[in-house]
């Protein structure tokens with residue numbers, strides 16, 4: 001008996017109705033992994049695929065809080081504990097009005113394979129809320145975070161489940177949630193990562209996802225005898241991942257020409273240098289303004305309601321959100337000479353866009369490999385918390401570089417199709433799968 005992708009997906013869809021992003025993420029992994037399972041039938045006997053698509057635990061809860069006008073607001077909180085096969089559940093929290101069960105299940109599912117690729121002992125999870133931090137005062141964000149953690153705290157812990165940031169959750173939110181956890185549980189532990197340096201955080205964690213994505217692009221290019229140096233790059237988003245992607249591209253001698261947010265994108269043909277990047281960091285992280293203000297300040301064009309994929313580039317770094325590159329945009333990228341797509345965001349390319357990259361054999365670094373640097377340094381933050389020590393910037397950055405190199409090697413090992421072509425989709429999916437599957441086999445029917 002062998003797996004049939006269509007039949008397998010029909011069951012997943014029937015069991016998880018309406019969760020389209022989850023179906024999409026499962027389809028991509030299962031499509032890569034079925035041929036590998038056919039060569040290794042023990043995984044079929046162990047029913048690994050059937051088990052791996054079923055979360056170990058799903059937690060959903062009410063989050064009531066009082067806004068500044070004294071009106072009661074109600075949001076929904078979630079934590080998806082997808083797999084603890086190789087370590088405690090680990091993965092971010094997303095606060096965004098679009099958050100729902102299907103989106104968090106896709107993110108938790110991706111996280112399982114991503115975390116396995118990092119070489120560190122972390123299982124996969126994801127959580128969040130449909131709370132929208134935009135336009136809320138610091139006080140309202142704190143009230144929400146405290147209420148959210150009042151329920152979440154009973155489900156997490158430094159040895160069971162360790163959340164972190166994602167869209168809408170940065171240093172400010174992690175601080176409010178850590179404070180509430182500590183107050184209720186009376187423990188100062190590494191229960192969250194992305195903490196500030198003074199209270200248990202790690203150097204390089206804020207930078208890690210963006211830096212790691214650029215290191216991964218550099219590895220892919222190096223294999224072809226090329227590098228980021230001198231390359232024109234388009235970047236979407238303007239949050240944590242986008243900002244540190246630009247910082248690292250600048251350091252390696254490339255030039256980033258776009259940034260975006262949900263309002264539109266800016267095109268700066270002269271490049272977003274470090275001075276302009278500092279302005280963006282202040283605009284987005286302190287003032288919490290819109291990217292349009294960049295266009296006014298530096299007198300460049302702003303394209304309202306559009307995404308940056310029509311701009312000519314050598315490398316594209318999608319760094320905003322899922323399904324932000326469609327098939328036509330992928331074709332435009334290729335037509336304009338793009339040779340590399342490195343995904344900082346999770347699942348930013350629709351399946352038909354991925355087909356376009358693969359048909360054209362460009363260097364395509366899928367999210368679970370390319371953006372694993374963030375969670376990898378979260379893993380290093382956990383290690384430092386356990387040791388009650390802090391490593392230097394150089395130490396953490398060198399470990400991050402080493403981890404991204406090792407993820408790249410794993411992708412090459414499992415994804416090489418010919419002497420000059422690596423299918424990084426297959427490489428990342430199979431490379432991430434093996435360790436989790438072997439651990440599940442060893443641990444019995446769990």
Ligand code: NDP
Pocket residue numbers: 165166167168169170209237238239240241242260261262263319320321322344345346371372374375
């Ligand atoms: P931030 O909240 O810091 O920034 C998100 C950026 O993306 C903002 O510019 C935001 O614009 C834009 N954005 C979000 N949703 C949409 C949307 N629906 N349409 C258009 N633009 C949108 O988040 P991060 O930078 O942390 O996360 C970006 C991506 O990277 C996500 O896919 C996340 O899952 C992924 N990621 C993050 C990691 C991390 O360590 N933070 C690790 C690995 C992956 P606006 O302000 O207008 O909403």
Ligand code: 2IT
Pocket residue numbers: 090091092093111114162163164165166193346371372374375376378
């Ligand atoms: O998608 C991701 O890998 C993250 N948002 C980071 C998760 C983490 O635990 O650092």
